[in-house]
Amino acid sequence: MWAVLLLVMVVAMASAGVGGVLGASLGGGEQDPEVESAGALDNEVPSDVPSRAPDTIAGVAQRVNPSVVSIRSASPRVSGNGSGFVIEDGYVVTNNHVVEAVERAGVVVVVYSDGHTSEAEVVGTAPSSDLAVLLPVDPLDVEPLEFGDSDQVTVGDTVIAIGAPLGLEGTVTSGIVSALNRPVTVGEEGRQAYISAIQTDAAINPGNSGGPLVNEQGMVIGVNSAIATMGSTGGAQSGSIGLGFAIPSNQVARVAEQLIESGEAPHAIIGAVLDLQYQEQGALIMEEDGSVVPGGPADQAGLRPGDVIVEFDGTAVRDANQLVSLIHTKAPGDRVEVRYVRGEEEHTAVMVLGSSDN
Numbered sequence: 001m002w003a004v005l006l007l008v009m010v011v012a013m014a015s016a017g018v019g020g021v022l023g024a025s026l027g028g029g030e031q032d033p034e035v036e037s038a039g040a041l042d043n044e045v046p047s048d049v050p051s052r053a054p055d056t057i058a059g060v061a062q063r064v065n066p067s068v069v070s071i072r073s074a075s076p077r078v079s080g081n082g083s084g085f086v087i088e089d090g091y092v093v094t095n096n097h098v099v100e101a102v103e104r105a106g107v108v109v110v111v112y113s114d115g116h117t118s119e120a121e122v123v124g125t126a127p128s129s130d131l132a133v134l135l136p137v138d139p140l141d142v143e144p145l146e147f148g149d150s151d152q153v154t155v156g157d158t159v160i161a162i163g164a165p166l167g168l169e170g171t172v173t174s175g176i177v178s179a180l181n182r183p184v185t186v187g188e189e190g191r192q193a194y195i196s197a198i199q200t201d202a203a204i205n206p207g208n209s210g211g212p213l214v215n216e217q218g219m220v221i222g223v224n225s226a227i228a229t230m231g232s233t234g235g236a237q238s239g240s241i242g243l244g245f246a247i248p249s250n251q252v253a254r255v256a257e258q259l260i261e262s263g264e265a266p267h268a269i270i271g272a273v274l275d276l277q278y279q280e281q282g283a284l285i286m287e288e289d290g291s292v293v294p295g296g297p298a299d300q301a302g303l304r305p306g307d308v309i310v311e312f313d314g315t316a317v318r319d320a321n322q323l324v325s326l327i328h329t330k331a332p333g334d335r336v337e338v339r340y341v342r343g344e345e346e347h348t349a350v351m352v353l354g355s356s357d358n
Helices: 055-068 098-106 248-260 320-326
Strands: 068-073 081-084 092-094 107-113 118-127 133-135 157-165 171-186 194-202 212-214 220-225 243-249 308-312 335-342 344-354
Touching: 055 068, 055 157, 055 171, 055 320, 068 092, 068 098, 068 157, 081 098, 081 157, 081 248, 098 107, 098 133, 107 133, 133 248, 157 220, 171 220, 171 320, 194 220, 194 248, 194 320, 220 248, 243 248, 308 320
Parallel strands: none
Antiparallel strands: 068 081, 068 107, 081 092, 092 133, 107 118, 118 133, 157 171, 157 212, 171 194, 194 243, 212 220, 220 243, 308 335, 335 344
């Protein structure tokens, strides 16, 4: 039930974005970074602490923290926790692996920063994106956090992580964006989520999973989901070494909207089986029969077994794991340009991505 440790599969520095921002209402469009509202900063500062200017790290933390929650089981015999945050209409966004672990132990409970608790219903989960949405039964009236545009995030930006590492609610850490589009996998074999993640050196530890990564305006630009560690002894997880990873907010906003509307969030697919053991540059489509689904996106774009995809929507592809992460940043129906190698020749094609629910 702690934050899932991860294996960093590959390194990819290029950017690949997702359309759609979830702001004051679900399904909003792009916002000019200069005029993004700071609705996340409307929470009142607790009366027992000295107030700080809204544009400082302390000021952002004071105003965002009331909208960040801890997520745990109703059973007192179960240890471990995760984090989450409140969005429009009282919904709570968190990680799927947090909800999955808590549900196995019983009823899901949301704990607000002032100690108020509420059981919560699971609105929907998206294991392939490691995201979930909850709806508290007895919610506390707090200001919803707003999503910023993760496509506008750049390396060196100041970021703040808020959550409940090791059960310590309301913990605030800060740092910078260390890298973009890090392909990482989260979860157990056969149930992995592939993330093209924002990397940060803000300290993230077990229990931070599902909490927000916010910018200097208090806008959510990512959901903290995983950490890399140097290993552990005796089965215990080790702590932060300055390598934390968050799901970009544009992807979170799109998936959260889908979960709220239908309880499901199908992910994009290309309709081809990739060779995860391929050691050369690019993602190899398996050379066996049936590796390209007849009538699927890859087939319609002209790809064949044995082709090597070397670029996806303008991003160079290093291997199959990175390609899957890039695909998951897109929505079914998106049109992307792919560059692939067949034999000694290079080709370019436009592919319309399919959906995992077909």
